[in-house]
Amino acid sequence: MNSDAAVSYTLGELAERLDARLIGDADLRVSGLSTLTDAGPGDLAFLANRAYLKYLAGTGAGAVLVHPAHGEACPCPRLELDNPYLGYAKLSHLFDPLNNRPRQAVHSTATVSPSAAVGERVEIGANCVIEAGVEIGDDCVIGPGCVIGADTVVGAGSRLHANVTVYHGVTIGKRAILHSGSVIGGDGFGFAHDGKQWEKIAQLGGVSLGDDVEVGSCSSIDRGALGDTLIGSGVKIDSQVQIAHNVQIGDHSALAGCVGIAGSTKVGRHCLLGGGVGLSGHLTLTDGVQVTGMSLVTNSILEPGVYSSGTGSMSNSQWRKNAVRFKQLDEIAKRLHRLERDMRDT
Amino acid sequence: MNSDAAVSYTLGELAERLDARLIGDADLRVSGLSTLTDAGPGDLAFLANRAYLKYLAGTGAGAVLVHPAHGEACPCPRLELDNPYLGYAKLSHLFDPLNNRPRQAVHSTATVSPSAAVGERVEIGANCVIEAGVEIGDDCVIGPGCVIGADTVVGAGSRLHANVTVYHGVTIGKRAILHSGSVIGGDGFGFAHDGKQWEKIAQLGGVSLGDDVEVGSCSSIDRGALGDTLIGSGVKIDSQVQIAHNVQIGDHSALAGCVGIAGSTKVGRHCLLGGGVGLSGHLTLTDGVQVTGMSLVTNSILEPGVYSSGTGSMSNSQWRKNAVRFKQLDEIAKRLHRLERDMRDT
Amino acid sequence: MNSDAAVSYTLGELAERLDARLIGDADLRVSGLSTLTDAGPGDLAFLANRAYLKYLAGTGAGAVLVHPAHGEACPCPRLELDNPYLGYAKLSHLFDPLNNRPRQAVHSTATVSPSAAVGERVEIGANCVIEAGVEIGDDCVIGPGCVIGADTVVGAGSRLHANVTVYHGVTIGKRAILHSGSVIGGDGFGFAHDGKQWEKIAQLGGVSLGDDVEVGSCSSIDRGALGDTLIGSGVKIDSQVQIAHNVQIGDHSALAGCVGIAGSTKVGRHCLLGGGVGLSGHLTLTDGVQVTGMSLVTNSILEPGVYSSGTGSMSNSQWRKNAVRFKQLDEIAKRLHRLERDMRDT
Known part of the structure; x- marks a missing residue:
């Protein structure tokens, strides 16, 4: 069977x-x-x-x-x-x-531009669309339903699973693995406000992935506004991750599921971001930073180490009491200070 | 019209x-x-x-x-x-x-492997790709653009909406509903570190979904490293959910949008996970656990009940004052303790 | 090249x-x-x-x-x-x-229903599926692999990038930009419990997008249970966003990446939701509300302004001490209160 x-x-x-x-x-x-x-x-x-x-x-x-x-x-x-x-x-x-599995060739239902350059031993699945000027290196496997936009380069030995979308002007290194539903090179979220409404800023940069990068299912890496979004070599990205325009990720860093990184933030080499971590925009994280799951980082981190935010989980009844007190925390601290002062004065 | x-x-x-x-x-x-x-x-x-x-x-x-x-x-x-x-x-x-709507048959543009076993009254949409050894039960509807990988089984009466991707070696029970953009069976996030870089671990397990499972738009359920990721019968999964490798979800549990569950965690039967909830890896949640929205759970929960983490929202100006105090919380607690001691001693 | x-x-x-x-x-x-x-x-x-x-x-x-x-x-x-x-x-x-780029026409591999009404100067990419009763306005570009469900309307001048899925009965205004992997009109997450298991509620409403709406890669907007999910004109939605059934977003609001909004919540005009923000269901946010990144909002917000939740990030060792104290916060507050009383009484 x-x-x-x-x-x-x-x-x-x-x-x-x-x-x-x-x-x-x-x-x-x-x-x-x-x-x-x-x-x-x-x-x-x-x-x-x-x-x-x-x-x-x-x-x-x-x-x-x-x-x-x-x-x-x-x-x-x-x-x-x-x-x-x-x-x-x-x-x-x-x-x-x-x-x-025996390697297939280019499927008869694939639409490959005559100006695309396809290497040796490349498998291109059913219903793929390979646009003008695309270069696909040797030994790649492009799964069914993938769309690769104009002038994009896919390095040798890469595998795109079914239904991956890569926009135009993207560079993907060697031995990449892109999982289904992932999208590389969609527009970054850039708008100017004219006082009444948002004016879109065309996203003229691209995305560049180093060698040996893996991107999980349904993850998205947006193209740069001007200049490229840069993903280093050996970077491993899990499913449901969002990487915004002009982000830079250093070599060999790993991002667990549901991470979101806002625009222009730079993550160093050998960093580890736990599941659901959020990084604000325009930050710098130095090499070797680890951030634990679901933490939000709003300031640059210049020392290697482990960082966290949030509160631990507890029973809802216990949590309700404590969460109410969190809203009084500044007042509590001030009352404590007054008490200390009064104590000293007695 | x-x-x-x-x-x-x-x-x-x-x-x-x-x-x-x-x-x-x-x-x-x-x-x-x-x-x-x-x-x-x-x-x-x-x-x-x-x-x-x-x-x-x-x-x-x-x-x-x-x-x-x-x-x-x-x-x-x-x-x-x-x-x-x-x-x-x-x-x-x-x-x-x-x-x-009148049921269609197999669309002329679909690519169905001769070794696939397709049941009675099955609709297969335009540009679908059904790979070798796939079994599709009676009365299924496979929407346009779906890709079903080799040896996967889809139970009778299931509906895959357009552009769903199911990898090879996945088992889907009866009457499943999979929404567009969902991906079942992408690789789990598994790597060994060789001291310098990440070595990928092939994900050799599959995914098994029970009967009557629904998966929302753009959700992903990763395949197991060894052994299957297991989703019980009657489990309802909303949009933008990420389920990592070797997770187990008990029957009739419901996961709201944007939930993320890390590898090998076991969720019991009749659990409810609110929107954006995160579960760390290798945990056990017993039957009947509810977790409120955007809570992070980092320890196993062995008693049924409602659990929460986080802080309530407030105006940013109020929040800033309290969040600063959160960073002093341990010190505040110690000062309070000293004050209590001093008070007793007076 | x-x-x-x-x-x-x-x-x-x-x-x-x-x-x-x-x-x-x-x-x-x-x-x-x-x-x-x-x-x-x-x-x-x-x-x-x-x-x-x-x-x-x-x-x-x-x-x-x-x-x-x-x-x-x-x-x-x-x-x-x-x-x-x-x-x-x-x-x-x-x-x-x-x-x-020179505009293409309808690609020979596209499947366009004879009952679809396609405007002037419309480009329809390879392997697109345009179902019965669809209306596509003038000057639209529908990228390869898109599926547009029956009776959906796409306004003039819109661009759907590759592999976008729009379900049946959706209305999209003029000049929309929908990025790859986005899904408009999947089922809302609606179930009735019969005491033992979940009974699905068919989602009979649609989705309506105003003019000049942009939706990022891999984002999902679910159809209404009864009545439509409503996205106002000029609304900008980033990547990996989840909008549940019957949500309403007012004109010119902007939602950053990874936002999740639960069912039936109404967001006003000119609101800004930071990355990863979560809104509970059935809330109302008035016009001009801003919510900072990764905040959870569980109550309606009736005054414009900036709102936040959560704690700032810190080193994990510092965080552990404070997070433990968070669980004692109610007790700390009570002890402080007793101390104040004792102090007054001395």
């Missing part, structure tokens, strides 16, 4: 790929990846978190990826390496059915 | 459908549903909220759905039943033009 | 368009818009913010848009007018490649 051919690998092959130490039968084949508790005899499991060590001895896995320190406790063949989680990440792609 | 044929029903037909008590002419026809204040003589109105009782006597409706306790006050024919709001819900579908 | 023909304008032409005072050579041509610091000799720059005055003397621009008060400091030809930012907005459209 399943349209994918099953894949399998010997432990010897996998050990070689990871440069891992194999203890066990090099010819044993595994055809899936799984957790210690769910794995069966045809699966490779992994132990990457000490909290799951208790499941190691009882695992039904055919083999396990494990740190050398835990190798002895392993009831089955094992691949030992220093970072089993990274090893799992690397091997995971071998088991992805998307990577094991 | 309107392309829909008008529909109308007799009060007798409607009473029978709802098992309601009819007081009035069974042959009277109504051709629309409306509120008490907007209804005209061809409309059926309803009284479902005591706050609107004052409008009952003066309604221009041709007939009214009403609780027996308010029947006497009704100036027109009426259908009496214990839950008029539920009655309105049930009848509303009769007046939906989407349900009164 | 670039598929757009270069455009250029003489300063004389631009002065006439803006009714600006030209000081310099009327025949000088400019072919781009830029900032003072980035502009080259072929560019027109602008000074709209006093903070950039320091860059005026050193600009490499060919000409500058400037307030008369700063004209003297200008090292190059200039266009003087009272609101240079508005002037920049107006001129920006001249340099937008989208406005300088």
Whole structure:
């Protein structure tokens, strides 16, 4: 019923790929990846978190990826390496059915401009629209229903899943992964007010994504007003994220779901923004800043570290009492101050 | 000008459908549903909220759905039943033009894999792409521009509105409603860090939706890393919602707009998440938990009840004073403690 | 390589368009818009913010848009007018490649119902689906992959970018701009509970957008339950915004990214909602209300002004201490009150 051919690998092959130490039968084949508790005899499991060590001895896995320190406790063949989680990440792609499908060519229903330059081994799905002057590098996969606007460049080895929209004049680096529903290069939110109403400002800049960028489902990255919105290399963007015009994100930063970044804000390298975080416009966050989930940042952050805002959740009845007091907080502080003064004076 | 044929029903037909008590002419026809204040003589109105009782006597409706306790006050024919709001819900579908259109077949521009199994009376819109191994149950409507990835199963009686994207390996139960722009099965946000940069973890799980699930416009439900993201039966998901990999939502829970749920969190049955609520990852919310709008939950909730976080809104000038004090709150508490001690000592 | 023909304008032409005072050579041509610091000799720059005055003397621009008060400091030809930012907005459209492309007709792969009424000079992109009874006014551009549902009306001069979805029975005014991934007219989130599960309420209303409305990428505006969701003229909506059923937005209001508005809430004219703002359902915000970013509003606001909620961000270690105290806030207030009483009594 399943349209994918099953894949399998010997432990010897996998050990070689990871440069891992194999203890066990090099010819044993595994055809899936799984957790210690769910794995069966045809699966490779992994132990990457000490909290799951208790499941190691009882695992039904055919083999396990494990740190050398835990190798002895392993009831089955094992691949030992220093970072089993990274090893799992690397091997995971071998088991992805998307990577094991025969590559298609350009679908007959796709509309590809004669002036587009399409590289070697490029798959272009049904109903795609590739406009004039587009360049698509080698080995790209463009899913069904994607629209790529004029003069946009898509780097080699990129995958656009179905129904992605990329506007004109966008530059996407190599090995990008853009998920369905994402939109790159829509207009930034720029208007001048004439005293009565809003006059639209044409957004004349573009968007530039570095290499190895991933953008999640339904996320949007707006084009610059003048000059480009810039996303560095290795940046990972989750689903439902909004990045406004002329934002800059430094290399290797990661933005969790539902993050929103207002115009012209600069986020440094190796930053982590938790889910739902909001950054006001025209800020600077230095390298290595982490912001916890749903925090709002309204001032620049010039020191690396972890930042937060908000209040913890509690029962609604408890919360109501405290939230009322929040509105009296300045008054409370002043009363406390008076009391301290009175106390000193007595 | 309107392309829909008008529909109308007799009060007798409607009473029978709802098992309601009819007081009035069974042959009277109504051709629309409306509120008490907007209804005209061809409309059926309803009284479902005591706050609107004052409008009952003066309604221009041709007939009214009403609780027996308010029947006497009704100036027109009426259908009496214990839950008029539920009655309105049930009848509303009769007046939906989407349900009164002749069903189309498979559009000539759709691309349907020869290995897809398409049921009886299925409508597949223009430019749809149905990949290899897909199964579509009887009586489904797949709107224009939808893409359904390989080996995905769509249960009987489901409706995908235009431009929905469902990735490969997703299971959708019966009678699902997926709104435009929604994306089911995009990659979860999973990466291992190699010390310098992010290594993507292929997301090898799928998504499983129970029966009678609705997903709003532009919402995304990500596929599991290993194992499926699980959405129970009867779960209702509003627009702009993000559900991360390996989340589990129990049956009959409802998630309002802009909710975001981080990876591996389990939400119980019959939960209600208000608009913009955020749940951190790896939490458990037991059955019957309600979280009010825009609250952030960072710890598991093991008791049913209503939970909240945040502060109420106020004028910006008032807020500024209080928000400054929030940053001094720990210090304020300590000063208060000292003062209490000093007071005891005097 | 670039598929757009270069455009250029003489300063004389631009002065006439803006009714600006030209000081310099009327025949000088400019072919781009830029900032003072980035502009080259072929560019027109602008000074709209006093903070950039320091860059005026050193600009490499060919000409500058400037307030008369700063004209003297200008090292190059200039266009003087009272609101240079508005002037920049107006001129920006001249340099937008989208406005300088030859208009296409109806693409051969579009599916246009014979009962649709399509105006003059309308471009309909590849794979568009225009359903029965649709009316599209003159000079519209409908991008590739758009789906417009039955009986919907699109006003003259509107532009739908690629992959926009508009449901049936929606009315869009003149000169609308809808960005990719936006969805107009999906179902509102309406259900009746039957004691065990949710019964869907068909959403029988529509959506009505006034003239000159812009909707950003991946934003959704849901159709009304009964009666329409109403968006006034001149309303500007950014990306990732959710507007629920039967919401009303007054003319010329602007909603920044990630705003969410719950059902039946009425926002006045000339309101400004910052990024990520949430409005509960059934509220009224009067004209001229501004709400700062990520604030939650749960009560109606009847006075114009600026409103806020939340706490400022701080380091996580500082925040943890204060957030714990927030949960004790009611108790702190009571202890303070007791202390004040004791103090008076001593």
